Amino acid sequence: MHGPALSGWLLMVLCGATGAYCLLRTRDGTERERRSARAEALMGFGMAAMAVPTALLTLPARTWVLYAAVFGAASLHAVVRARDGGHHLHHLVGSLAMVYMAVAMAPGASHAADGAHSGHGAGAAGGVPVLTGVFLTYYALYVLRSAGRLIPAPLPAGPPLGGSTDVLAGPGGRPELALACRLAMGTAMFAMLLTL
Template sequence: MHGPTSPGWLLVALCAATGAYCLLRMRSSVEEQRRAAGGEALMGFGMAAMAVPATAFTPPAWTWPLYAAVFGAAALRALWGARSSPHHLHHLVGTAAMVYMAVVMAASPGTHHHGGGAGVPLVTGVLLVYFTGYVLLSGARLVPTAVTAGTGAARWGDRPELARACRLSMGIGMVAMLLAL
């Protein structure tokens, strides 16, 4: 990212922490949660790597096609999973956005990190609208609701509100990265 490095490092920390928590969620006893957590961990760590400030590290040119390939494969997996769960549609949009950002960075002459190219303004705008709406909706879903009597305490890795908070964090990170594109 160009500009002050502090926001870039904060975004790296947010995405890496989210990715680490998602790795821990992969130990859940709930199969669907384990599957979703793997894709979310990949997104978190991928976003953290892409957000490293350019003043600290400029990745080699081969990095961007590698990102596009990894997230393209993740997009195909999300597309396959979308037939059974609508949540995979969000993963599909997220992985497609990562492929898009990697392609834009690869196509940016002389620049191999955030801020190098504008991409296609229409695609960037559509992704910004989607992720901004997702962030607002996810934030509203985090508003506490009444606890049903008799529900047992879930393990901290199985708590749905923490999973939603992670998804919210990654949505915020995606908005920040798209704005810097």
């Protein structure tokens, strides 16, 4: 990832922890929830791997091709699952964004960008500004929407409607944690796109 090493470390830890939590969520819930958790775990671990600072590890050129292939396959899977509704359209956008970043961050992409914009003082990162802007706009709106959904609604006075005060056990029993993970990954994706 292009950018300061500290931000790369922070993104790597955040995305890795989010991916690990999503992996835990694959054990609970309905098949649809587990499928969504698997896709989010793949995204979290993929983003963590992409955010590894170059000071720690310089990835070989073929790694970017592997990223593009894995997330291209995830995009095709999301297209097939999109007809089921749910969160699959977001997974499609996320997978396409990962393919885009893998192609833009490949070693040859920065030279192509420099040649195309040498008169404008372009940076070392690749990418098409309009496409980067579309992804940035999507993730900015997604983060704002997700953050708004995390704001608690006022509780009615009195005992709970079901009469039970038990909280569901396990990682899948807390839907606000799943939403917080999606918010964290959306924010991380926005930050990674900013570096292009």
